[in-house]
Amino acid sequence: MTTAAKTGTELNLIAHLLRRTGFGATWDELQECAALGYDGTIDRLFNPGEPEHMPSDIIRRYHPDQSITQIAPSSGSVWMYRMTTTKTPFEEKIALFWHRIFATGQTKLIQGKVMLTQIEMFRQFGLGSFRDLLVQLSQNPAMILWLDNQDNHKDNINENYGREILELFAMGVGNYSEEDIKECSRAFTGWTIANMPYMSIRMRNNTLRPYGYVAWQYRFDPDDHDEGEKTFLGETGNFNGDDIIDIICKNEATPRFIARHLYHHFIADELPVPQWPFEGPKDPEAIQLMVDAYFANDYNIGAMLRAVFESDMFKSEATQYARVKAPVELVVGTLRLAGGFDWPTQDIFKATAACSYMGQALLAPVSVEGWMGGEDWISTGSMVQRINFASDAMGDLTKKGIKAIIDRVSERHPVGEVAPMALVDDCLELLGALQVEPDTRKGLFTYARAQGEINPRTNEGARKIASVLQLIVSTREYQLI
Amino acid sequence: MTTGTRRSLKYLETNGFGAAQGGRGYHFPVDIAVRSDDRIYVLSRSGQGSLNGTGISVTDIEHGWHGEFSSYGTGDGQIQWATAIAFGPNDRLYLADEKLQRITIFDTDNKYVSHWGSAGSGAGEFDGPSGLAFDDDGNLLIVDHKNHRIQRYTPDGDFIDSFGRNGAGDGEFDYPWGITIAPDGTTYVADWRNDRIQRFTKRGDFIDAYGASGDGEDQFNRPSAVAVDGDGYIYVADWMNQRVQVFDKDWNFQTSARGQADLGPWAAEYIDANADEKRARESFNPYPKLDVDDPHEVSARTEPYFWVPVSLALYKDDRLLVLETARHRFQIYETV
Numbered sequence: 001m002t003t004a005a006k007t008g009t010e011l012n013l014i015a016h017l018l019r020r021t022g023f024g025a026t027w028d029e030l031q032e033c034a035a036l037g038y039d040g041t042i043d044r045l046f047n048p049g050e051p052e053h054m055p056s057d058i059i060r061r062y063h064p065d066q067s068i069t070q071i072a073p074s075s076g077s078v079w080m081y082r083m084t085t086t087k088t089p090f091e092e093k094i095a096l097f098w099h100r101i102f103a104t105g106q107t108k109l110i111q112g113k114v115m116l117t118q119i120e121m122f123r124q125f126g127l128g129s130f131r132d133l134l135v136q137l138s139q140n141p142a143m144i145l146w147l148d149n150q151d152n153h154k155d156n157i158n159e160n161y162g163r164e165i166l167e168l169f170a171m172g173v174g175n176y177s178e179e180d181i182k183e184c185s186r187a188f189t190g191w192t193i194a195n196m197p198y199m200s201i202r203m204r205n206n207t208l209r210p211y212g213y214v215a216w217q218y219r220f221d222p223d224d225h226d227e228g229e230k231t232f233l234g235e236t237g238n239f240n241g242d243d244i245i246d247i248i249c250k251n252e253a254t255p256r257f258i259a260r261h262l263y264h265h266f267i268a269d270e271l272p273v274p275q276w277p278f279e280g281p282k283d284p285e286a287i288q289l290m291v292d293a294y295f296a297n298d299y300n301i302g303a304m305l306r307a308v309f310e311s312d313m314f315k316s317e318a319t320q321y322a323r324v325k326a327p328v329e330l331v332v333g334t335l336r337l338a339g340g341f342d343w344p345t346q347d348i349f350k351a352t353a354a355c356s357y358m359g360q361a362l363l364a365p366v367s368v369e370g371w372m373g374g375e376d377w378i379s380t381g382s383m384v385q386r387i388n389f390a391s392d393a394m395g396d397l398t399k400k401g402i403k404a405i406i407d408r409v410s411e412r413h414p415v416g417e418v419a420p421m422a423l424v425d426d427c428l429e430l431l432g433a434l435q436v437e438p439d440t441r442k443g444l445f446t447y448a449r450a451q452g453e454i455n456p457r458t459n460e461g462a463r464k465i466a467s468v469l470q471l472i473v474s475t476r477e478y479q480l481i
Numbered sequence: 482m483t484t485g486t487r488r489s490l491k492y493l494e495t496n497g498f499g500a501a502q503g504g505r506g507y508h509f510p511v512d513i514a515v516r517s518d519d520r521i522y523v524l525s526r527s528g529q530g531s532l533n534g535t536g537i538s539v540t541d542i543e544h545g546w547h548g549e550f551s552s553y554g555t556g557d558g559q560i561q562w563a564t565a566i567a568f569g570p571n572d573r574l575y576l577a578d579e580k581l582q583r584i585t586i587f588d589t590d591n592k593y594v595s596h597w598g599s600a601g602s603g604a605g606e607f608d609g610p611s612g613l614a615f616d617d618d619g620n621l622l623i624v625d626h627k628n629h630r631i632q633r634y635t636p637d638g639d640f641i642d643s644f645g646r647n648g649a650g651d652g653e654f655d656y657p658w659g660i661t662i663a664p665d666g667t668t669y670v671a672d673w674r675n676d677r678i679q680r681f682t683k684r685g686d687f688i689d690a691y692g693a694s695g696d697g698e699d700q701f702n703r704p705s706a707v708a709v710d711g712d713g714y715i716y717v718a719d720w721m722n723q724r725v726q727v728f729d730k731d732w733n734f735q736t737s738a739r740g741q742a743d744l745g746p747w748a749a750e751y752i753d754a755n756a757d758e759k760r761a762r763e764s765f766n767p768y769p770k771l772d773v774d775d776p777h778e779v780s781a782r783t784e785p786y787f788w789v790p791v792s793l794a795l796y797k798d799d800r801l802l803v804l805e806t807a808r809h810r811f812q813i814y815e816t817v
Contacts, residue, residue: 056777057674057703057721060789061658062562062579064509065528067789068781068807073530113781194769194782198761205758208499210748211808212788215781217769349529 013038015433016320017309019481020266021045022089023333024432026401027408042309046127046302048088054081054341062344068113068212075112076352076362079119083332084340084351094126094301095119096328097265099363102137102169103370104146106363110206111142113215115363118142127302130258130294131249134170138241141193141216147368150192150200154226157185165248168368174277175253176233183230188241190225193218249299252291259290262304267314268322269374286313321435321480324377327358329481330386334473337431338393339401357385378479390473395466405430406465410456417455418465420448427468436477447471488714488727488735490801490814495745496521496544497810501531505546505747506809508534512565513794513804513811517572520547521796523804523811524566524576527553535560537576539591542796542813544746550591551576558585558593565659567613567621569636575621577610584610584623584638597638602628605640612660612671612706616683622660622668629654631670631685644685649675652687659706659718659792669707669715676701678717691732696722696776698734708793708801710816716801718790723776725790725803727816740780740787740803742812780807787812 014033018025018041025033033041059081060067065074083092099119106115118140125133137143138161144150152158162185166176176184193199194217202213230239233247248254260281264270267286271279281287289311290304297303308314325333331354335341341348355362359382365371396402409418409426418426424444428434436444448454448468455461472478500506508531512524520539527534532553539547551560562580569575573594574587583598598607612624620641621634629647631654634640645654655674662668667688668681677692678701692701702721709715713730719737727735744752752759767784780788789806796802796813804811 061656061673061703063528064511064526064789064791064806065530067777068509074528077529117778195765198758198765201757201761205755207758208501208809210498210744210751211742211784211810212499214784215778217771217782219769346529 010034010038012320012433012435013315014041016315017041017045019333019432020323021093021309023083023093023329023336024481026337026404026432027430028404030433039310042306045090045309046306048090051082051086051088051091053086054344059344063348073349073352075106075115076355076364077348078112078116079362080332080348080352080355081341081344083328084335089336091123091126092332095122096326097261098122098126098133100265100365100370100373101261102143103365103368104142105365108203109142109145110203111213111215112363113213114142114145117215119363127305128300130170130254130299130301131245133301134165134245134248135242137169138165138188138191138245139218141218144191144193144218145200145203145216149188150196152185152189152191154186154189154224157182157189157226159185161185161188164368168273170248170257171251171253172257172273172276175251175257180232183232183239184244186226186228186230187232187239187244190221190223191218191241192221192224255291255294255299255304256287258301259287259294259304262290262301262308263287264373266305266308267319269324272372272374272376273369283313286311289313321477323481324374325479325481326371326373326377327355327360327382327386328362330358330479331355331389333432334390334393337401338396339399339404342400354385354389358382358389383479386479387474390478391470394469394473397462397466402466402469405469406456406462409465413456417453417461420451420454421445423448423454423465423468427465427472431469431472431478434472434477436472436475440475440477444468444471444475488712488729489817490725490727490736490738491817492738492741493800493813493815495742495748495810495812496540497745497805497808498747498751499809500525500534501527502533503536503549505538507538508809509806510791510804510809510811511563511806512792513802514566514568514574515794515796515802516568516574519796521794521802522566522568522574524563525809526560526563526806535563537566537574537587537591542800546747548591550587555581557596558587564609564611565613565624567615569615569621570619573636575613577613577623579607579609579611579626582607582610584613584621584634595638604643605632607632611658614660614662614668616662616668617666622662624657624660624670626654626656626658626673629657631657631660631668631681633685642685644681651690652679652681654679658704661707661709663709663713664711665713667709669709671704671707671717673703673705673720676703678704678707678715691728692717698726698737699732701726702776705790706792708795710795711798714816716793716795716816718793718803720789720791721777723780723787723790725787725793725801738787738803738814740785740790740805740812742785742808742810745810748810784808 147161149161163181293303293307451464454464498506508525508527511526523538535553536549536551538549565577576585582600583596585596586594608627611626623632630645632643658673659671666683676694679690680688705720706718715728717726725738780786791806792804794802801814802811
């Protein structure tokens, strides 16, 4: 690929890192990280400081429904505000990652409140010990009701959660037996929620009546827990759920499974999960790198990712632009470039809805397996949605991010007009050091040249620059990450 | 005013019902007002995805239902982002809308009369009208919250004057919200993001400010509304602390209430009519053991507690109505 003018190799690498660990970067954000260097930027990712996102009080005052978020557009929009305004986007990217793997959906759970509590748990535990995360997940009310563990009783087990923690969440098919599923399920009996009968039936009836939803609270019911001896993955004892998690976490199949998910989310598109038992990983060395980091760091997910970000594999040209942007990545990244939401507005619902139209409804994954991702994101319809959304945002000259880009072009060319190729390179750079194929760059140049004179200090010039930005976000490369 | 014994709040009952599609009940209500004939008006802002609940409902202290009016939209008498209601001279109802930047008037039959207002920061313009109160001259005080000021108008919408500006000093505001005029004529403003209540003379001269950020007895977390009774006791909707605090006129702490709602008649009727929910509710413990301490989260999991107590109204000066946005109801307390 051709490197946009005035961008050094390290800056391009930092841009790559920020696309993968966040939603891309504005020029100012890139410059800030450039001062830290690539390694310093990694350090900051893992020691990020305060997120400084739009405060809850402000959101709740203007969107009273977002105090309770019982309605899908409201709950998704709470997260959309967070993603578009946070200064620590890596937290959100991790939350998205676990939301995709530990997929629960408002379609069944009805309550947005408990969904967002789960997302907050992903932020808090998502980069720490996988053991701690699995314990939190197993005690998470949204997950308990999503997989019916409230119906998992000592005298009558329900295997839903016991099966999925092994199959979908931690180990993958082929690494346990049907008997392990039963024993696992027995260990999680009694892991339920407070007021289970009433909460369960209100969820089934999908009703806010009489006084709105009551958010769920985890409760361990010792009277409904199977205290008998269990044999799980070759070990025998009176296991409770957390003992089962200990056994899961020390099994090598676990980090291999999680590493492959991490690879898919942070490195390159992998095969769909159902094919994993039959097809090996794309890059076994990358998987081994993460497995080693997992065992060397007490099952720490952050350590697995840090090993990736520091590796030559991650920095290689082959890894850059190797993934298709998920709809949320595209929408949030575009809004952060254009200047998103400084203050609550009904436009937030449009952004949240746009993700849905592109195939990724926040808090409503398509199945228990989450979203497949990769080329599944792309269809004729979704491409139109993606390009229209990004293009509309770039063409809005009232957005402060767009104004900032135009001002920056003006600063770089303080006198007279901007030459077409210089303009294209400036715009590519100011959109987060975007790199494009030579043919794409040539096409952009042809378009810019056809606009005639472009003086960034005039309204007409600003409109022309915005149109170049619109064309850039319509390119194939902008769809990649 | 009384001295010696502290003012307390004695829970009486609850009025409300979640009515996402309109009908008997409320949907994300944001303000409450009592008319001179004791009819109680509740303003529902509703939420995206279910805007049919937008409107003004009419009830009474005996849980009578007297219908609803207005709806979501931009036409005459409609609402987008409603914030406040207040009764003016001749019992006309005034409605503030912070998105449409206007004040709408309804007559005593709840019919649209007129509206005025436009966006801006000049005299007579609004950037988010969010609190309404009438002074004893019959003039309307409007909290123009994003302009950080209070404007005064005649009942017909003619601008008179304004006071306040953005800041944290005396007489300055940071996104103020609710406003009330005490029986003695003092103006109280919930200075929302400064976490305090400010008092002003009828002319708008600063008297004092009380409160600081926090969850202690002399602290607030985004107070949204104030009510003052005939004895001078002050009731504050401590919005993010999910409680109501009570003070005497010298700001001596009296009591704090966290809420204790039970099923009001509308709610009980619903439960009775749904056998499966009724059966399941028999084992319902409204105060489960929790693993959180943030007041918002605690309220989310505890049905009787206030959840987003946004507005207050006094009924016959001896009952306090506490309106809760997130639970679509108001709790009724006797002030004793």
